[in-house]
Amino acid sequence: xxxxKNSNGVWAGTQADARKYCGKGYSTVDVPTxxxxxxxxxxxxxxxxxxxxxxxxxxxTGEPTKEAMSWFNWAMDCMCRGQWEDAKEMxxxxxxxxxxxxxxxDG
Numbered sequence: 001x002x003x004x005k006n007s008n009g010v011w012a013g014t015q016a017d018a019r020k021y022c023g024k025g026y027s028t029v030d031v032p033t034x035x036x037x038x039x040x041x042x043x044x045x046x047x048x049x050x051x052x053x054x055x056x057x058x059x060x061t062g063e064p065t066k067e068a069m070s071w072f073n074w075a076m077d078c079m080c081r082g083q084w085e086d087a088k089e090m091x092x093x094x095x096x097x098x099x100x101x102x103x104x105x106d107g
Contacts, residue, residue, distance in 0.1 A: 001031045068097035
């Protein structure tokens with residue numbers, strides 16, 4: 001099986017996706033097809049992972065408060081209306097609240 005990757009760590013499953021996401025700057029990577037080796041490869045190379053971002057990892061480990069979720073919901077409403085700058089600000093506030101909760105609950 002083949003996957004496609006660029007130098008920035010962006011992975012794609014098809015050549016069409018690789019061209020769309022990476023332009024011409026991608027390389028072909030042979031991937032094992034048996035399940036144990038495939039899972040090992042994907043985990044080792046962090047394919048499809050956002051684990052490199054500690055803020056997202058912290059948010060993922062705990063459940064956001066109702067207040068944080070209200071900011072996320074408001075951001076979604078803004079995105080549906082095409083208000084991108086407002087949506088980014090609402091998401092930032094929601095992430096701050098969710099991050100504050102996860103960092104203070106540890107100790």
